[in-house]
Amino acid sequence: MATPLSADRLLSALRAEGLTVHEHDGWRTHGRDAATGKAFGPVHGVLIHHTAGHNDREICYNGRSDLPGPLCHSWLGKTSGLWMISAGRANHAGLVDLDVINALMAEKSPLPHDDQANADGNDVLYGIEIENLGNGKDPYPTEQYRQAVLWATALCRAHGWTERSIAGHKEVQPGKVDPSFDMDIFRADVRKQLASKPGKPTTPPPTPSTPRVDLSQLVAAAKADPPARQGHVTYRAGVNLVEAALVAEGLLPKKFAGDGSYGTTTRDAYARWQRSPAGGGYTGKGADGIPGKASLARLGARHGFVVVA
Ligand SMILES: [Zn+2]
Known part of the structure; x- marks a missing residue:
């Protein structure tokens, strides 16, 4: 259980981890809190997504006709770097399995199977959308994957969490397949990064795996x-x-x-x-x-x- 980081603390945590951070205009006050009447937080974990598309930063900021933005807290481009989209409540997780949320809170491993959609994940999870088609063939460039590891590490470090506070969307919501890389390997890469000093990326850089x-x-x-x-x-x-x-x-x-x-x-x-x-x-x-x-x-x-x- 933790209070969400403010926009300033988000930025400083991400930069301290060694990331270059771009700020989308308006991101500091862009959220779903007022529209839904539900404040973001307390936060219990970190959720990883692929976008299933390309050049979709503005979609992640503005949303789609069926789902208003923001659709994530950060968007990570294939080559255009890490962008801040929101510091508030974002429409990224949807309805998720409460058992998995409880396991993330308790940092239990392995996570239980997600066979229910009975809790609002947007209340309690940070989310990153990683620009990738998600078809298992579209590669994650090494630098993009490295930034994803640093992003998740920065949030865990700021909250005093371990890598067991991280899940993929496919692990929390029945029917989801994202992200297309292996989450156990991703968590292991975050664990390595957490064990090193912030700003000192682990070497060699982690590489994504074939599913x-x-x-x-x-x-x-x-x-x-x-x-x-x-x-x-x-x-x-x-x-x-x-x-x-x-x-x-x-x-x-x-x-x-x-x-x-x-x-x-x-x-x-x-x-x-x-x-x-x-x-x-x-x-x-x-x-x-x-x-x-x-x-x-x-x-x-x-x-x-x-x-x-
Ligand atoms: Zn997703």
Whole structure:
């Protein structure tokens, strides 16, 4: 629990961490507090997003037709640096899982699965939007990723938090996939930066990772989700990556993808992948819809994820 940093304290914390900070006109008083009648804070953590677009700084400031700005506290360009968008309440998190918020508050690790949308994350979370298409192919330049690590580190350091106060949007709100990099690696990079002096970036600079799918967690989902209630979730992040790949292969209708549940439709689609030449041409029990290492690695090679056991 903590009072949000004022605009001045935000700036000084970010600069002390070694960041160059650009200020959008009007950012100091740009917030949703007055419009919603709900003040920002107390704050419980830090949320990481990708924008799913390019050249979207002004969208993040002004908002969209369906969602008024600000849409984040800071916007981090691919090459145009870090920009301050708001020091108040911002429309970035939406409805999130209260269990995850409580875990962030208590700095518990690992975070529980986000299977509910029952708390307003905009009340309690700082948010950064990182300019990236978020398709797993659009790279995060090393300098951009380094700045994202410094941004999250600065807020944690200012509040006396550890890296366990940080989450990705995909970890707090069911159905979200951002950011497209691995949050465990991001938190480890923040931990390293927190252990060093502010303003002294850790070397070598952290680099973003290719998304990873954990085979054992995915197999557990493929076994647990189909017999459970509709929409049962065992391993949201990995299932979403695999379902997106199956959609791209034309094996799974899009409407069945993205809910994080490895249901019977996903299992049937995966079995079609196993039977396909590109998936390995398996037959019989080899094409039962339960992922194996070889067929999953083939899918990942075509769709931008790696398989870890
Ligand atoms: Zn997001």
